[in-house]
Amino acid sequence: MSEGILLVDDDKSLNELLSQYLTSAGFEAASVTSGEKAISMLQSDSNFDLLVVDVMMPGITGLELLPIVQSRWNIPVIMLTGRGEDIDRILGLEMGADDYLAKPCNPRELLARIKAVLRRSGEVKTEVAASIELHGICVDSGSRQASIGEDSLTLTTAEFDVLNELMKNAGAVVSREDLTRRVLHRELTPYDRSVDVHVSRVRTALRKHFEDRDLIVTVRGVGYQFAK
């Protein structure tokens, strides 16, 4: 059975074209033109494997739709942001989407990202159970739960993978390229900040428990390192 993708964008013609493109690539694509319609669509049929959401929409924006989708349906989301304009603002907002792509984008790039995100969520089910514990943080890749003592950390799939990957290599520097490849299952492209957004989100989650120190260190020009 092919995977279902819901496109949420206020440009109807673009939706139609993208649906056609994704359908020819073997997906089942549906589209809606607003955040409100996306919610009612999901309420009647939550059988989608992935959402592609435009940030800028009248009514409920992509930023507002994202947490609703994540909390109610737990479906991975790729956010489309205005090219070159909003990526830094989004970095600041740390939305928690599974991937970010500047719009307008090459449809092949979008297709590659969709496949990468789906591959990751597919892998989740087949992953070998293993758990790592460091600084009191416990990461269980079987149950995909991260916790500190009694408190469990609320992380998205990508964020969990970032933490898992960095902790597996604690003490070593993981380059942005490697992290993108292993976590997002794709190559790092110029001006691609997705992986930085995920790292930043994980940091924020950890900071609640480790106020005095940053366990994740940025190594200038290279990547990130988890403190041993």
Place this chain on the structure above:
Amino acid sequence: MLLIGISVLWLETEYKSRFSEFEVSERYSNLANYIVQGYELGIDLSRNQIRRREGSGNIEGRNDTLVILDVLNDRVVYGDREWLELQNRRVDIMFRAANSGNFYRMNVAIPPLRSPLPDLASPMSFGIALCTSLLYSWFFTLVLTRPITRLKSHVQLLGRGGNLDQKLEAKLMSRRDEIGDLASSIDEMSEYIQELLNSKQRLLFDVSHELRAPLARMQVAAGIVRAEAESIGSDISMHDRVEHEVESLNALISELLLLAKTENGGIDRQIVSLPKELNDVVDDMKFWAKGRIITPHFNIESADVEISIQLLDRVVKNLVENALKYSEGEVCVYLDEEGSEWIIRVEDSGDGIPDDQLEAMFQPFTRLQSESVEGFGLGLSIAIRAAQTVGGTLSLENRSEGGLRATLRLPKN
């Protein structure tokens, strides 16, 4: 004003020396003899008579300028002695009456009306003159020079592309004189210019924004056709070409949108630590320009500035990118402070830019003639506008050692 004071004093001295004792005795001796004659004969000469005589004697003096004393009897023959004593400059001449040979004294106050200038004999009056002139100059400064200076700086600000929304001071506008008129005219003019600029920016923004949607659709449509061509195994090189050109248009539209936004100043500002941001930019650039050497030389450790991170990033990246594009060797990024400004310099060792083209580089769509380098020629236009929105400047110069130096100056506050 001081010069006027000095020349007044000089003229006064001139006048005083000309009006010598000799001259006084010459001018008044006839009149004095006439009065003394009458006095000795016991004739009480009427004032009018004397005045007539005085007038006929061509003495342009006041009635009371002359006082004659009978020395022997110590009596006032003519005039008001007390008044005379109040005069600070007078001539005192002893003379003998022609008939009796008795001694008389003739006192003449040097008539102030003879002088074309106020009496400034004493240092005190000079002081007063000086004060008056200072008062005048202060008054002129207050009434004329200062408002004109304010107008001038306002117009200069507008000329440098400053904020046209900024109103002239109400004090200037409410004046009912010519300066007030001028101020209102300047205000109307800047409103008009602002309106023109606004509509230009709106147009630029709207057009760029509206171009995006059809372009996004075109990109997907091209993708569909390409995928079809690929599936039947036909040549896709032209499809790739279409994709490339669409990408290029996309990038251009993004630049235009950013330019329009920058001109509007409609970008959020926050407190940014310059050394940190510059380091991030240098790291990013090192990452993408593999094999090139980009060296930061930061001479200050903390430097905060209120600016949009996005714009600052964009500007510095653009300067470094240009340096990388147009030179082969090392690129240096400096951070210094100078007075009330932070100075960011980006230096390369390329060919530089011909001096007569340096200014033109800030105009949109201006590029160096170079076939190998991609770009739209918008980077520096955006950069200089970004600098200006925070009250900074951006300049280019050729280094004497060779290569180009771009200097970005940002005010500390």
